[in-house]
Amino acid sequence: MTTVTTHKRAQVIDLVRELALTWQAIDEMANHKCRKTGLNGNQFDVLMTLGSEGPLTFKDIGEKTRTVKTTLTGLIDRLEEKGLVRRSNCSEDRRCTYVELTEAGQAFYAEAYPAHVAWMNQHFTEFDATDIQQCQRFLRRLRAEFTQN
Numbered sequence: 001m002t003t004v005t006t007h008k009r010a011q012v013i014d015l016v017r018e019l020a021l022t023w024q025a026i027d028e029m030a031n032h033k034c035r036k037t038g039l040n041g042n043q044f045d046v047l048m049t050l051g052s053e054g055p056l057t058f059k060d061i062g063e064k065t066r067t068v069k070t071t072l073t074g075l076i077d078r079l080e081e082k083g084l085v086r087r088s089n090c091s092e093d094r095r096c097t098y099v100e101l102t103e104a105g106q107a108f109y110a111e112a113y114p115a116h117v118a119w120m121n122q123h124f125t126e127f128d129a130t131d132i133q134q135c136q137r138f139l140r141r142l143r144a145e146f147t148q149n
Contacts, residue, residue, distance in 0.1 A: 033119060037112060038082075042067060042075055047084060047101070048116065051109030055100035057090070084108060 031041040039047070045065050050056060053064065062072050076099055079085040084105035090096035101109060124132065 033116075037108075039079075042071070043079055044112070044116075046072075046075060046079065046099075047105060047109060048113060050085065050099065050101050050105070051113055055088070055098045057096050057098055059096075061099060079105075 027041065030044075034041045034044040037044065042065070046061060046067070049061060049064050053060075056064070058069060058072055058076070061067065061076075062069055065072075067075065076085060076087070080087065082104075083102055085099050086102050088098045088100065090098060127135075
């Protein structure tokens with residue numbers, strides 16, 4: 001087993017802290033922007049996922065948005081109350097429920113998605129394609145270290 005130096009331990013802690021602070025900054029800014037649409041960040045994420053992926057089961061939405069089922073049920077309830085999504089039963093499995101955008105949800109997506117992509121892109125103007133690819137590779141490697149065990 002390799003011994004990790006005190007210096008490297010401090011670097012690792014600083015790196016993890018920087019990753020957490022970066023994610024918090026992105027999440028906070030995105031949630032603030034989402035609230036202007038009348039939705040919270042989780043609701044917005046579900047609508048964007050449904051808009052790009054089509055009708056999905058609760059299980060699939062949960063996996064794609066990293067939302068636990070108990071939270072997802074209430075979230076879908078609120079989106080349904082706003083008239084943005086509807087549920088339908090799976091014909092092949094009675095335990096399964098699909099969620100899909102309504103016409104109002106599709107209209108919301110058609111307007112919000114391009115604006116959201118433009119907003120995200122403006123924060124990456126200082127990064128070229130190589131920078132982005134390197135960052136993606138690094139983050140995938142890092143995630144793999146935490147998901148292997």
